[in-house]
Amino acid sequence: MTNGNTPPTDEQSIDLTLPEYYLNRELSLLEFNIRVLAQAKNESLPLLERLNYLCISCSNLDEFFEVRVASVLQMAEMDPDVAAADGLTPQEQLDRIASKTHTLVDEQYRMLNEVLLPQLEQENIRFIRRSDWNEQQRQWLEAYFNNELLPILTPVGLDSAHPFPRILNKSLNFIVSLTGKDAFGRNSARAIIQAPRALPRIVKLPTEETSSGSYDFVFLSSIIHDFVALLFNGMKVKGCHQFRVTRNSDFFVDDDAIDDLLHAVEGELAMRNYGDEVRLEIDANCPSETIHFLQSRFGLPDNHVFLANGPVNVSRLQAIYSAVDRPDLKFVPFKPFVPKLLGRKRDIFAAIREQDVLLHHPFESFMPVVEFLRQAAMDPNVIGIKQTLYRTGDDSPIVNALIKAARAGKEVTVVIELRARFDEKENIGLAAKLQEAAVHVVYGVVGYKTHAKMCLVLRKENDVLRNYVHLGTGNYHPKTARLYTDYGLFSCQKELGEDVRRIFVQLTSLGKVTKLNKLLQSPFTLHSGLIKMIDRERDNALKGKPAKIIIKVNAVVEEQAIQALYRASQAGVDIKLIVRGICCLRPGVPGVSENIEVRSIIGRFLEHTRVYAFSNNGNWQLFCASADLMNRNMFRRVETCFPIEDKKLHERIMNDLDYYLNDNSQAWLLQEDGQYMQMQPKENEESYQVQSELLNIAIQ
16 A cells, blocks of 8 residues: 555666666756746736846856856866766766757847847837937947046957956956057057946936936947947957856865865955856857957857857846836835734743744744844843854844844854855955954854854843754845745754754864754754655555655755655655755656656745655654755755744644645646646636745735
8 A cells, every 4th residue: 555656666676876867967957047037938027027037047047157067067177987867977968058058048138139128118118229329328428438437448459468368257348359550559450358347237328418218228338339449549440349258166175275264265265256267158249250269268169159149248137127116017015024923022032932933034024033133132141142154145234233242242153154155255254344343253164064044042041041043944144035935943942952052062163973852964964864754754655654755945966865755756655846946856757756746936036945844654744954955965064954843833834835835827847858847727727826825924
């Protein structure tokens, strides 16, 4: 008996390590970006939101090349014959990536030029081409060029005394073709202009001075292109074309040779702008001779060269969202709900003593987390605060509260992850700011990123020290808390508090791993604990007992976990995976994974919660975590996975999971071939969107 699902197969006859049972990680990530781009095509969404999704898909692709393609290129050089779990060699992966990314980029520009820009123009939001400038606009733009651009642009003529300059990662550049001689009689056929990053990539035309509309814009590249001759007095400009180079931005820190992690990260950070080239984007109108010249300079093959039918950095159009005051073209704003139990005037410690409290961001406000630390900073009974910080954002109220606590004489310890990708510079500055306020700053454990999201407040109550904790699935970042879905738990359970305290001791001092009461922790017990619970569901199914698994994460990559899920599926366990991004598990394979459904939710908010739920013969076990099912989360990071034991909170999260599994509009189902199919309401069935439902619940 196997719960009415497909009967179990002879597991011994199927080798679950075979490549045909796995999807390629890099191609799966590109599939996620295709789903993001589909939001830009969704005409039911507000127009400026659609433009925003297009920009997100472009910035996602930038990071994909900076990190993932760079990694595959390095592997192709180091070990060209090694195969990924799906059997593809590095070069085979690069070939498939090239095919998919060229198609994706072509579609991005088609959406921009043929769909979004014309629709924006209908709404009187215009990007005016050089050929359409009126005389007033041209005069104003020429003055803008002379006053704002000319003084800071530095053309570099290419000759024996001026070699090809070092091009910054993702910077806007122009290659200029010239004839004639300069003031020194030099005859240089080409020059390079690098646009400083401080310059805005989109310039708004003033209405009164140029007879322009309220929202008329010009691309910086158009301005430079039109007036570039003013930079080359006495010479003739034959052509001017924009280009951009993407470089390897995933730096390497040798864990075995580190004396000072801060200095090691600072040293690598300085080199990020000049990593190996991985992609060249260039104006589609550029002559083939110039394309080949640039291509040879950067040493890139044809399939790493992308012709841009528009600005080479479409993601810069994201600035339009805040520049245009058109609420009718944006999502209806909402105010996150603050539970009465945690209202600003309440004693937050008294509230947590009453019961565990769960917050679901962004539907519920992040402010109680800030208030938790604010009250801790002012409370004379609080003697210490311990906090992990991975990403915090600018002028963080969390950081300000920690500084106030330290200045109030409390013992404040902060574990900062210096190697949070693309936030390294900010975190180095954050560390210095905290240290100036006498906060004890620790950089975690060399070789393991500290990705756990946890805060511990030690409070003296009637001569007894009580631990108050906050554990979360997302970062302590107020801005992203309005954009990402995450869970956060407040508790003063004794065993949970003791577990968090022990993990902080691990991070800040030396010593053996201590056994935890309730938390699972990577790199020690999380992976084995999850595998054990998956295997328990399999055993229950084989015994004819109810068996079901629901997992909601951002990625499923780790092979041992995938194989455990395959074995559970073979035994008849009903498995539902809600995976936002990468999924290397291949669902629907006969005899292996026909009992596994994989869905991805793409909507207004970025799905970021990590939840692991196991039916446990009717006695459901439920965990939230900072970790995805990835090798790095299980073995190379410090992560926490915490149980939800309060009956009401347990029921609430299980209901949320049901909402996600009932979505028939924002959900995409993963097919056996690795592609995704967007769900549509059936005939006579109403559209159901989980994020809209959760938003409505919060508003009501």
